[in-house]
Amino acid sequence: MTTTTLRIAILTLGLAASSMASAELKIAGSDTLEPYFQNALSQYARGSGAGVQVKADYKGTTQGFRELCEGRATIVPASSKLEGDALARCQQSRTEFIELPIAYDAVVVIAHPSHASMGEIKLAELKTIFSPENGGKVVRWSQVRAGLPDTPLNVVSLDTKSGTTAFFGGKVHGMKGFVRHDAKVSANHQEIAKLVAADPNAIGFISIGALSESKATVWKVPVNFGNGAVDASKESILNDTYAPFSRLLYVYVAKSALQEKNGEVLAFSNWLMERASKLASYEGFVPLTDANYSDNARKLVAK
Numbered sequence: 001m002t003t004t005t006l007r008i009a010i011l012t013l014g015l016a017a018s019s020m021a022s023a024e025l026k027i028a029g030s031d032t033l034e035p036y037f038q039n040a041l042s043q044y045a046r047g048s049g050a051g052v053q054v055k056a057d058y059k060g061t062t063q064g065f066r067e068l069c070e071g072r073a074t075i076v077p078a079s080s081k082l083e084g085d086a087l088a089r090c091q092q093s094r095t096e097f098i099e100l101p102i103a104y105d106a107v108v109v110i111a112h113p114s115h116a117s118m119g120e121i122k123l124a125e126l127k128t129i130f131s132p133e134n135g136g137k138v139v140r141w142s143q144v145r146a147g148l149p150d151t152p153l154n155v156v157s158l159d160t161k162s163g164t165t166a167f168f169g170g171k172v173h174g175m176k177g178f179v180r181h182d183a184k185v186s187a188n189h190q191e192i193a194k195l196v197a198a199d200p201n202a203i204g205f206i207s208i209g210a211l212s213e214s215k216a217t218v219w220k221v222p223v224n225f226g227n228g229a230v231d232a233s234k235e236s237i238l239n240d241t242y243a244p245f246s247r248l249l250y251v252y253v254a255k256s257a258l259q260e261k262n263g264e265v266l267a268f269s270n271w272l273m274e275r276a277s278k279l280a281s282y283e284g285f286v287p288l289t290d291a292n293y294s295d296n297a298r299k300l301v302a303k
Helices: 034-045 062-070 084-092 113-118 122-132 161-172 189-197 208-213 234-240 263-283 290-301
Strands: 004-006 023-028 052-057 075-079 097-111 154-158 184-186 202-207 246-254
Touching: 023 034, 023 062, 023 161, 023 234, 034 052, 034 075, 034 184, 034 208, 034 263, 062 075, 062 084, 062 161, 062 246, 097 113, 097 161, 097 189, 097 208, 097 263, 097 290, 122 154, 122 161, 122 208, 154 161, 161 202, 184 189, 189 202, 189 208, 202 208, 246 263, 263 290
Parallel strands: 023 052, 023 075, 154 184, 154 202
Antiparallel strands: 004 052, 075 246, 097 202, 097 246
């Protein structure tokens, strides 16, 4: 997980930066969407976003929602839906927002390539591995399935602020926001891939977008949800065969920011929706339909 602050110089010849009113985008949220937003902001800076100051923190969806509800962020990339405690917090602070779905993602189970001979993993086996209740108890691969090597089981997990952790935990063991106390924890998807690639006994999970960017050599484990093994792919996401582990990614925008006089949050949000499909494909996610992005644009106009 990284913190980036982009300061974009004004390119207009003969006009001093100090003479311009400074517009700012305050972004906080998902580390899953960090590469997506870094790419988007880089392109925006080279075009209509020249002269716009951008402050971006990718400390996880949970933190992004908190900053939105507290008025410290105006744009929140999110790997889960704003609901539950986060929604209650925004309602209490009377923070209104617009929800913009931007891509499909999937959580991919990854293991060291030495375990590829196991062929697949079942949902019940994932529960055995990742359940917080099994920390310090299920510590050998042989405890997961008879016939697997009697070698150490090293669980690797994203941290509890990650929307990916909450999503995966909710699907696997029902305990959102909790990880095994003996797990190796990182806030960064790429670091998770590196940890798994370096450890013959490791297993973890990351976003399919992060996996497409990773140079680490890991085994993408097919998951058996009850009807045979399914690989995480564009096809399995779209035909719903990977549905338990596929999800929507979102951008949440504060309504108050869309009404600011400088119009920069609105301008960037519209710009993003026009390019959301290409950005999603480039970053390894699955784009929505053109109609979905048109609906988002109408939401922004109807703010």
